[in-house]
Amino acid sequence: MLLHSPVFLADFRAASGALLGNPSALPRFLSPLIGRVSQASSSSGVKYHQSRAMAHESQAAPAPSIVVYVTVPNKEEGFKLASSIITKKLAACVNQIPGIESTYWWEGKVETDSEVLLIIKTKKSLLDELTAHVIQSHSYKTPEVIALPIQGGNPAYLKWIEESTK
Incomplete structure (x- = not known):
């Protein structure tokens, strides 16, 4: 069977190893593997259709998504801020993770707080x-607002982020 052949497994290992450092290279590494599966399927009498794989390429990519970290002093403020963010459609989802301990410099001394x-x-x-909404609504003088790009993920989830926001 093709998926257990030494050549396919070697190609797959090489591709997955290279992808760990560069996820954007996925299409380049998958093309030869898809081609091998297609050839093997055709030669064994089973037709392999790439139309499903190609359908994803023809769809418009969702708008670039990000993850934003914000810390708040307690659950109540977290719930209130999360609710206002969702109500205003500034985000599709806000996870609230209680019980973190933050250690930081503030006004010349080291502080530690539960957040x-x-x-x-x-x-x-x-x-x-x-960011403007968080600054306006937050109880901290200098609230944390840090954004990180989402490099990839479930296409349906990324599309949901786009559709659930303004």
Whole structure:
């Protein structure tokens, strides 16, 4: 069987090893593997259709998405801020993770506090408006708002982020 052949497994191992350092190279590494599966399927009398794989390429890519970290002092403020962010459609989802301990410099001394971490999934285009909303609504003088790009993921989930925000 093709999937257990030494050549296929060697190609797969090489591709997956290279992808660990560069996920954007996925299409380049999958092409030869898909070609081998297609050839093997055709030669064994089983037709392999690439139309499903190609359908994803023809669909418009969702807007660039980001994850934003915001810390709040307690669950109540976290719930209130998360609810206002979702209500205003500034994000599709806000996870609230209680019980984190933050150690940081503040006004010349080291502080440690228990906080709640908000993990916010949204579109990159909403970052400025989201940041302004957090600054306006937050009890901290200098609230944490840190954005990280989402490099990839479940296409349906990324599309849901886009559709669930303004």
